Amino acid sequence: MTASSNQPFFHPPIWDRGEAIDEAMMRFTIGEDWRMDRQLVPFDIEGSLAHAAGLARCSLLNQEDYESIQTGLNQLLVDWQAGKWTVEPGDEDVHSAVERRLIDLIGKAGSRLHTGRSRNDQVATDLLLWLRAATQELTQGIRQVLVAGQQLHRRFEAWPLPGYTHLRRAMPSTVGDWISAHCRAFEDSLLDLNGQSHRWRLCPLGSGAGYGVPLELDRQGVAEDLGFQGPEPVVSYPQHSRGRAELSFLTVVEGVALNLGKLAADLWLFSTEEFGFLELPVSMTTGSSLMPHKRNPDLIELIRANSRQICADREALKSILSDLPSGYHRDFQLIKPPLFRSHSTAVNMLELIARFLDKVEFRKKALDLASKDVKLAATEKLLQQAAAGQAFREAYRRESREFESEPPHNQEEGSD
Structure with a gap:
């Protein structure tokens, strides 16, 4: 629905009790959630399929309603993958979008799916x-x-x-x-x-x-069906x-x-x-x-x-x-x-x-040229002198004097 129509931009929420709902409030609370929830469509349907199967195992759904819900949810997933529907700005969230379309598709049986769960x-x-x-x-x-x-x-x-x-x-x-x-x-x-x-x-x-x-829900069975x-x-x-x-x-x-x-x-x-x-x-x-x-x-x-x-x-x-x-x-x-x-x-x-x-x-030529910088060999030369028996700090000071003409660097004490 568009904002310019005589109807509110949002679909009746699943918690609707027939009372007036402030449209500005709904716009603010929905925000961009409808857009975010587009990423959750396949997972919401996957969870709903497992939940419906659990309800049927506990006899909280009769077989006819369960099969209808299962068929409807699978069809919604196929249609979503084909780009035939998605979560709209007027949908409060992905759960409402799926439930609304399921009821439109299979009728009253779809309204039984939410038994035993919350959004x-x-x-x-x-x-x-x-x-x-x-x-x-x-x-x-x-x-x-x-x-x-x-x-x-x-x-x-x-x-x-x-x-x-x-x-x-x-x-x-x-x-x-x-x-x-x-x-x-x-x-x-x-x-x-x-x-x-x-x-x-x-x-x-x-x-x-x-x-x-x-x-009495089959929580273990539902969890296992979903890979938990x-x-x-x-x-x-x-x-x-x-x-x-x-x-x-x-x-x-x-x-x-x-x-x-x-x-x-x-x-x-x-x-x-x-x-x-x-x-x-x-x-x-x-x-x-x-x-x-x-x-x-x-x-x-x-x-x-x-x-x-x-x-x-x-x-x-x-x-x-x-x-x-x-x-x-x-x-x-x-x-x-x-x-x-x-x-x-x-x-x-x-x-x-x-x-x-x-x-x-x-670039090999540039790398070779940069790597010929004599400063790069200073540490190896120092360590060779130390390995030959010279005191490390004496060799260090002697080696550093070769680079005294280099511009000074502002280094914090103790940095390497």
Whole structure:
């Protein structure tokens, strides 16, 4: 429905009691949730199929209604995948959208589906199912980067590259060592992701609004149907812990973003004329509207910037959860935007940086020239003298005097 019609923009909510509802209030409370909930459609239907099967096993749904609900939900999923419907601005949330369309499709039987559950345990379940899928997607993206990094290592493994501290030439290194360090960071992120699975081992369904459901439900069977180890035994915990699993996941995403930002910063720096160590892939650069000679590294600059945005999103999610009393609160609705946005951005950046690494070329001549800097050999020369029996500090002072003509550096005491 449009805002200009004589009807309110929103569909009658599932909690409607026939009383007047302030439209401005509904617009504000729905906000962008309808758009966020589009990502939850398949998981809400998956959870609803399992819930309906559990109701039927407990004789809370007769076989005819169960089969009708099952057929209707499967049809809704097919139609959604075909792009025939989605959550609309006038839908309060994905649960309302699915239930409304199910009733339109199969009639009165669809109104029996909500028996024994609340939207509170529904959305908690939907989000855990989403997190499981999101983790798999992020894992795949990290593996793409690792494959690209390993291929880059094979191509340029032994090529010299100055090692830097404080962004000043420090000791000899290689392109192979440089990319290996980045790969190790992504391997750590994979381990962090693997450690997330305990967050979705127990199913919230059957905990209701946060205090259980006074019906004999097959919670174990429903949990197993959805791939959980079992139901959450403490019925108040799914709402008490809302956002904790999401925050834990987003902390891992933040780590991935930090990896991407550091890699992007290196690629950006090494591609400047002042360094000249690598050639930007032409197909992954942009141009200037004024300066015809420019090839701009917009991709890696925006990866760097979006990595910071993901860090900000994690802080936003943490702030939403701070200092809330126990139980469900509508504040939890705002968990979704930073969570979904950060995940989508990270997956997109992983795919793009992998393609960038596949195409990047290092410049051997520039690397060889930079690596001939005599300062890079100073530490090895010092250690050889110490190994030959000279006192380390005496050799250190003698070696440092060779570079006294170098411009002084403002270094904090104790820095290396």
